[in-house]
């Protein structure tokens with residue numbers, strides 16, 4: 001369906017259309033559509049913009065990516081559908097590897113998502129041939145590559161499920177989550193949680209790479225002083241204040 005460009009919710013509606021199309025192609029799962037709806041609801045509570053707490057987490061996350069020995073960006077169906085080019089740009093800027101890792105895994109779907117990333121311009125995408133298993137996960141999501149997620153020291157996990165985030169942390173990895181829900185298990189488990197919409201967060205992070213690339217002292221300062229729990233508490237307070245301000249507006 002063609003969404004009129006002047007519709008006040010154009011961006012949101014056209015994103016839904018794209019996700020629905022890619023669900024028909026088997027890149028996004030039906031439950032991925034539900035996950036997107038949950039994300040949209042949380043984004044309303046942020047005023048659909050990047051809040052200062054998210055920007056701070058993004059800077060810390062970029063610092064970790066630049067410090068990493070083997071940084072990997074994990075891509076699932078939703079992320080491939082929402083921002084493939086943006087993920088590729090970030091992976092080239094850092095540089096970091098891209099690995100497709102799916103919750104609803106079939107080899108056919110892995111192939112589709114990898115191909116989707118390749119068509120968007122990715123040079124090399126890991127995930128077709130998993131040769132390792134992450135301990136502590138009962139789902140197929142445990143399957144990954146030794147070259148990528150298994151040996152990664154820093155993993156960026158946009159739109160993650162809680163089990164894998166916890167398992168990656170238990171393996172001693174630095175986990176950088178992008179999740180609009182500050183109350184999710186992923187948000188609580190991650191080393192750094194970016195409470196921001198993924199299509200805003202990833203380009204914002206790419207812009208930050210240049211400023212931090214030649215500043216190892218700043219990177220160390222950012223990573224060592226960051227407290228994820230405290231940042232999440234401040235995010236929740238921000239959301240509460242925002243909701244109250246909207247309620248007050250209605251009274252006026």
Ligand code: PTJ
Nearest residue numbers: 032035036039076077102103104159161179180181197198
């Ligand atoms: O493609 P697959 O098979 O790997 O499946 C991907 C999904 C997303 C379905 C799977 O990972 C899943 O079920 O995830 P969850 O447990 O629903 O978690 C997704 C989290 O991402 C939720 O907390 C949502 O609020 C959040 N979220 C949804 N859309 C966005 C988002 N966060 C940032 N940006 C979004 N656009």
